[in-house]
Amino acid sequence: MALFGKDEARKALPVEHIRRMRQQGLSNNQIIETLQRDGFSSSQIFDAMNQLEIEPPDSLALDVQDEGLSGSSKASVSAGSVVSSGFLGGAGAGGGPGVAGSGASGGLGWKREDAVGSPGGRASAASEQGASLSGQDGAWQPAKEVFGGAGPASLGQGSAPAGATVAVRADAETEELIEAIIDEKWNELLEDVKKIVAWKAAVESVLRGLEERSKALQKNMEQLASDVHAKLGEYDGALGDLSADVKALEKVYGKILPTFVEKVNQLRSLKP
Structure with a gap:
């Protein structure tokens, strides 16, 4: 599962x-x-x-025995694929090697086309010539393309290990990917910062509007209080005038009513 x-x-x-x-x-x-x-x-x-x-690469066993400058070398290659990324300096791994003879010398060649066409193989992008095996004195010997331009005797003498090439290329790819991720995250951060700045500007605009409305409301309340106070003063003056009028009427009625009552009584006495 x-x-x-x-x-x-x-x-x-x-x-x-x-x-x-x-x-x-x-x-x-x-x-x-x-x-x-x-x-x-x-x-x-x-x-x-x-x-x-x-x-992990496909199985590749390369057994090289160097018997000296004048001796014959032996190489045996097991079924599998040529790992271009580590062994040949390419970017991928090839499939099973293809075998082809080369005339009387009995040459045996690995070609990129053979690696691509083999079942389950992965094509090599860097090695155009691939690796070839050339026969000499009846024994197979890995070609110089495989070992960086020298024979198998030079494998341990100053030639760069395959792992170093893979490590250097992996480090370069890692740096490029890290830079790409950093750029992507940085752009996202910039977008977020822009959104925050826009939100801050919108909030400040709303706050300014609220402040202006608050000031206008305060001014209106002050004007309303002043108007109410003025009206109350007017009403107070009107009530004072009304009180004076009532007092004047009271004085008038105080003078008129006794005479009026007397006249009414006289009229009653005149009835038969």
Whole structure:
């Protein structure tokens, strides 16, 4: 069940896309840009390239016995594939080697086309000539292309190890992927900062509007209080005038009512 989940997780990574584009000779930057346009994230690309780097190669056994300058050398190659990334300096790993004779000398060659066409193999993107075996004195000897331009005797004498080439290339790819991830995260951070700045400007605008409305409301309240106070003063003056009028009427009625009552009484006495 765990293996099935692992296979599904691997399918989610663009491993085959990267391998195919490396076979086409594309650089890491071009591969990253293409995959990002296809919708893959930088972390997926990074994991896929790392998985492609640490992927165990197919079985390759190369047994070289050097018997001196004048002696014959023996080489035996087991079934598997030529690992171009480590052994030949390429970007991928080839499939099973193809065998072809070369005339009377009995030459035996590994070609890139043979590696591509073999079942289960992965094509090499860097080695155009591949590796060849040339026969000499009836014994097979690995060609100089495989061992950096020298015979098998020079393998331990100053030739750079294959692991160093893979490590240097892996470090360069890692740096490029890290830079791409940093750029992507930096751009996301800039977008977030821009959103925060825009939100801050919007909030400041709203606060300024609220402050202006608060000042206008305060001014209106002060004006309303002044108007109410003025009206109360007017009402107080009107009530004072009314009180004076009532007092004046009281005085008038105080003078008129006794005479009026007297006249009414006189009229009553005149009745038969």
